[in-house]
Amino acid sequence: MILSWRRRRASRCANKKEFSGQNLDMGVEEIAIPSHFRCPISLDLMKDPVTLSTGMTYDRSSIDAWIEKGNNTCPVTNQALISLDQIPNHALRKMIQDWCVDNRSHGVERIPTPRIPVTAYEVTRVYQRIMAATQRGDQNKCLELVAKIRAWGKDSERNKKCMVENRIGCCLSASFEFFANNEETTLLKEILSVLPWMFPIGEEGQSKLGSAKSLRCLVWFLEGKDLSSRQNAVLVLRKFLSLDQKHVDAFVEVEGAIEALVKIIREGPSICPTATKASLSCVFFMISGTSDKIKSRFVELGLVSLLLEMLVDAEKSLYERALGVLEGLCDCKQGREKAYENALTMPLLVKKMLRVSALANEFSVSIIWKLCRNQNGDGDDEEEIRILVEALQGGAFQKLLVLLQVGCSDGIKDKVTELLKLFNLHISKLDCVDSSMDFKYLKRVQF
Known part of the structure; x- marks a missing residue:
């Protein structure tokens, strides 16, 4: 070739x-290119040749992808792999590098010497050393070992996977809890920088990270001034709270937790979009399935207005998260009242419907549905009628008709149908819909 x-x-x-x-x-x-320099899978020049138990040599990235797909045979010989161990073929790599050097005048670049992936034995050894250093209270040794873990993780995703499989996240959680009350924060910051890679962390790791001591320390970092530490802390929280409702319940009880998350959101996505998204995810977990007391606290801190301002020009993933949180806050009376008061509410929801994503459409419909009907579902409340008229004037009737045609989930479809029925009661009294609009392409909607 x-x-x-x-x-x-x-x-x-x-x-x-x-x-x-x-x-x-x-x-x-x-x-x-000499044929024996090519990977049998990708047919590209090998950068990191490794030999399997069958004696065949492949480029490490190619054979890794093959094995990760669930294959347990040699791609060339079709023999069952007795072992998944990969032995670096240093002799062949040296030959490839020499060939690249000989042809550098033709524009061929020399392949760099690859880093050898970390092994389960090395990870287990570091695990043991961190646990021992933690029990001794040796922060310096722990810091040295955590820095080593961080370097391994930066080398490759394969290394991260190996560390997760060998429970590094568990020992880091234990170390974080042990030193949580210590005034020296360098070690804690370093642990937070690598913990987001380490999930899932197992039951033992969850118990350590979910202790009152650890959660208070996480909130302390959220309230701090160091942007990097705040981002890492909220990234850890996002993954941790997604694991179990009991973790959410425990975190809600920590003093200052709600205020710290709202503070990050208030600072805005322009400062740190990643932290803002993670904070919104945390809030979403905290208001899902909880009492109105927690939701009301978020409303009191001005979160409804913050979310509506964010929706004006937010990119897709941020928009979806903000809508999801707003939808949850509208479950409580205080949340709906704040939404009624804000002039941006209905124009934003209607204008961006059908423009962002299917998930955003569902959240928007659910919010409009909650605002346009009271608890009895008759839609006779003064504020609800006012917001219903605003929706009609913004073009919600037409967009909901289109949404029925393009398709949506059964739950949202029921809400769309109910909204159309409510709109139908008032549409004849308002000059909201251009009677000349052609709806012939739409299927007939039964009310």
Whole structure:
């Protein structure tokens, strides 16, 4: 096979030619790559050749992808793999590197010496050393070992996976809890920087991270001034709270937890979008299935107005999260009252319907449905009638008709149908819908 290598001619003069406005001549030379330098799977030049138990050699990334798909045979020989161990083929890699050097004049770049992936034995050994250092209260040793874990994780996703499988997250959670009340925060910051990679952390790890001591420490970081630590803390919380409702219940009881999350959201996505999204996810977990007391507290802190301001120009993932939280807050009376008071509420919900995503559509319909009907479902409340008229004037009737046609879940479909019935009671009294609009392409909707 032939691999085409592109070479720049007169490279030393490239900057001068670019400055003068001249086009840089490009030449293409075809160089034959020795077949035994190619990975049998990808047919590309191998960068990190490894040999399996069958004696066949592959590029590490290619054979990793093959095994991760559930295959347990050798791709070439079709023999069952007795072991999934991969032995680095240093001799072949050296030959490939020498070949690259010999052909560098043709534009071939030398492949870098790959980093050897971490092994389960190495991870287990570090696990034991961290636990021992934690029990001794040796912060310096723990800091050294956590820095090593961080370096391993930066090397490759494979290393992260190996560490998760060998319970590094559990020992880091235990160490975090042990030193949580210590004034020296360097170690705690370092642990928070790697913990988001380590989920799931197992039952033991959850019990350590979910203790009152650990949760208070996480809130302390959320309230701090260090942006990186605050982001890492909320990323850990997002993953932790998603594991079990009991963790949500415990976190809600921590003093300052609700205020800390609202503070991050208030600072806005322009400062740290990742932290804002994670905070919204945490709030979503906290208001799902809880009493109105928690929701009311978020409303009192001005979260409804913050969310509506965020919806004005938020990108897709942030918009969906903000809508999800707003939908949850509208379950309580205080949340609906704040939504009624804000002039942005209905125009924003109606304007962006059908423009963002199917999930956003469902959240928008649910919010409008909650605002346009009272607890008895008769839609006779003064505020609900006012908001219903605003929805009609904004074009909600037409958009809901279209939504029925393009499809939605059964639960949302029922809400759309109910809304259309409510709108139908008032639409004849208002000049909200252009009677000349052609709805022939829409299927007939039965009320």
